[in-house]
Amino acid sequence: MTTPDQDRNQHAGYGAGAPEVALVAGRVSGAYVGDGVAGFLGVPYARAPFGPLRFRAPEPVEPWEGVRKATEFGPTAPKRPYAPPLDALLPDPIVEGDDCLHVNVWAPWSPTGPTSPTAPTRPTADHSDSNGSNGSNGRPVMVWIHGGSLIHGSNAVPVYDGTAFARDGVVLVSVNYRLGVEGFGVFPDAPANLGLRDQIAALVWVRDNIAAFGGDPWRVTVFGESAGAISIAALLASPLARGLFRRAIVQSGAPMAVPLERARRTTRAMAERLGIPATAEAFAAVDRERLLTVQTEVTAKGSPLTGAGHSFQIAVDGDVLPRDPAETLTSGGASAEARRRKASGHLPKVALGDATHESAEDLAVDSADVDLLLGTTAEEYRLWFVPSGLVERLSPVMLRLALWKARVPSRTARVYRANRPRARPGEVLGALATDRLLRVPLNRVADARLRSGAAGRTFLYEFGWPSPVLGLGACHALELGFVFDTLDAPEAEAMTGPDAPRALAAAMHAAWVAFATEGDPGWRAWDAERPVMTFGPGRPSLVLAPREDERRSWGA
Numbered sequence: 088m089t090t091p092d093q094d095r096n097q098h099a100g101y102g103a104g105a106p107e108v109a110l111v112a113g114r115v116s117g118a119y120v121g122d123g124v125a126g127f128l129g130v131p132y133a134r135a136p137f138g139p140l141r142f143r144a145p146e147p148v149e150p151w152e153g154v155r156k157a158t159e160f161g162p163t164a165p166k167r168p169y170a171p172p173l174d175a176l177l178p179d180p181i182v183e184g185d186d187c188l189h190v191n192v193w194a195p196w197s198p199t200g201p202t203s204p205t206a207p208t209r210p211t212a213d214h215s216d217s218n219g220s221n222g223s224n225g226r227p228v229m230v231w232i233h234g235g236s237l238i239h240g241s242n243a244v245p246v247y248d249g250t251a252f253a254r255d256g257v258v259l260v261s262v263n264y265r266l267g268v269e270g271f272g273v274f275p276d277a278p279a280n281l282g283l284r285d286q287i288a289a290l291v292w293v294r295d296n297i298a299a300f301g302g303d304p305w306r307v308t309v310f311g312e313s314a315g316a317i318s319i320a321a322l323l324a325s326p327l328a329r330g331l332f333r334r335a336i337v338q339s340g341a342p343m344a345v346p347l348e349r350a351r352r353t354t355r356a357m358a359e360r361l362g363i364p365a366t367a368e369a370f371a372a373v374d375r376e377r378l379l380t381v382q383t384e385v386t387a388k389g390s391p392l393t394g395a396g397h398s399f400q401i402a403v404d405g406d407v408l409p410r411d412p413a414e415t416l417t418s419g420g421a422s423a424e425a426r427r428r429k430a431s432g433h434l435p436k437v438a439l440g441d442a443t444h445e446s447a448e449d450l451a452v453d454s455a456d457v458d459l460l461l462g463t464t465a466e467e468y469r470l471w472f473v474p475s476g477l478v479e480r481l482s483p484v485m486l487r488l489a490l491w492k493a494r495v496p497s498r499t500a501r502v503y504r505a506n507r508p509r510a511r512p513g514e515v516l517g518a519l520a521t522d523r524l525l526r527v528p529l530n531r532v533a534d535a536r537l538r539s540g541a542a543g544r545t546f547l548y549e550f551g552w553p554s555p556v557l558g559l560g561a562c563h564a565l566e567l568g569f570v571f572d573t574l575d576a577p578e579a580e581a582m583t584g585p586d587a588p589r590a591l592a593a594a595m596h597a598a599w600v601a602f603a604t605e606g607d608p609g610w611r612a613w614d615a616e617r618p619v620m621t622f623g624p625g626r627p628s629l630v631l632a633p634r635e636d637e638r639r640s641w642g643a
Contacts, residue, residue, distance in 0.1 A: 129161025201301025234313025316340025468517030552623030
């Protein structure tokens with residue numbers, strides 16, 4: 088049985104049969120999802136992480152016989168929906184099943200297959216030609232890592248539909264990974280950062296299989312928002328991710344990780360409530376629904392903006408993440424050993440499909456060499472402060488207490504208050520929190536790369552179009568429908584309302600495509616004048632050093 092989209096596209100000349108590709112593990116068939124676009128949904132990149140593989144590092148997917156159908160979203164990682172009132176703003180579909188480690192792929196497609204050669208060529212001597220294609224005729228690849236505080240989200244969220252990216256010449260891949268205690272619990276008898284290891288396994292799958300969809304495995308851009316952006320910062324610092332991507336886009340998430348012992352606190356809190364040892368063996372014996380219930384109870388008061396309460400965090404584990412990503416990204420990125428091997432020409436070999444290529448640890452992952460696009464929304468805090476009523480409830484006395492607890496410098500508080508004479512105390516606190524946790528750290532990364540003479544260029548943006556819905560303003564996650572050009576999706580409209588500016592979405596989406604394709608989103612790279620591309624309100628415009636007095640007040 089064909090879908091309406093398949094019927095329409097077959098009549099439009101996109102072939103009488105389903106699009107099909109041969110992967111390392113077997114063949115998959117997808118569906119036509121738009122003019123010249125094929126979608127392949129729920130394609131496994133690793134074995135189901137349950138049974139004997141629960142709380143274990145991801146294992147390669149087992150080969151299959153015949154043609155595997157890939158026309159429906161695969162299972163989502165175990166999770167619970169967002170609690171009200173966020174559930175109405177952040178749709179988070181749940182698809183039952185164990186086989187949750189999979190990707191979705193959207194690719195430009197013709198009646199005869201992908202619209203570009205599938206065989207990668209050997210990288211040029213400097214690993215990049217003038218447009219970053221590394222000598223291959225394959226299309227640029229973008230790999231999306233979703234957010235959700237490491238306990239929510241999936242690649243089945245409709246706002247993340249990759250059709251528009253494929254329409255514009257990009258092979259778009261969206262990744263599922265383990266969440267919550269299954270992905271970021273810390274145990275003495277299991278590897279840490281399993282969700283991050285899943286993301287790396289997905290990138291290895293992309294390296295080995297994306298040419299079959301017409302993509303260039305040497306021209307991969309990873310991008311993500313919120314917890315997905317924090318994950319990307321960790322990938323930039325991880326030796327296990329070296330050579331798997333060339334560019335990165337970090338949306339509304341600063342580089343951060345916590346020491347292993349601190350990351351263990353949430354796992355221990357769950358164990359205490361469950362009355363079991365804080366071991367993977369003991370957790371694996373607990374019913375999944377019971378685990379989710381206790382996980383929700385333990386993390387209910389956790390705040391992704393303030394860091395209060397229990398939450399799951401990426402951990403500095405000495406293996407997948409040897410060092411705090413913030414330190415890595417603000418110190419040039421390369422270890423002395425990596426630079427020595429690069430200078431001496433002693434480069435490791437990696438498999439790529441049926442061939443083996445030289446791939447330096449620094450080929451595309453030493454953070455100093457990766458092109459970065461970094462940014463935030465102008466009012467990140469409003470997603471949490473407005474629907475919860477905190478903006479209305481916070482009094483001047485409560486503001487002073489919050490600033491004292493957070494050790495905000497008094498001079499900084501004065502600057503923010505003076506710049507917002509009519510703002511409520513909750514709005515002043517939100518602006519301070521947005522900048523302290525997101526805007527200022529990303530500016531520090533950009534400044535450090537500029538000082539160190541990093542080979543990779545850095546670009547900054549800010550999304551400022553204010554949503555009229557519930558007074559959300561330019562809040563956290565609002566930019567997603569603009570980046571994916573999916574404003575017509577009801578799930579995007581829940582945050583933007585029905586009259587969001589399509590021209591702004593076209594401009595922002597085009598910038599992301601240009602960055603993945605050419606390494607240049609269309610504005611000046613970061614320099615001493617601090618150029619920031621602002622997307623709304625109004626038309627996109629380049630602003631030099633926006634709100635510089637506020638940034639400087641942090642000592643940044």
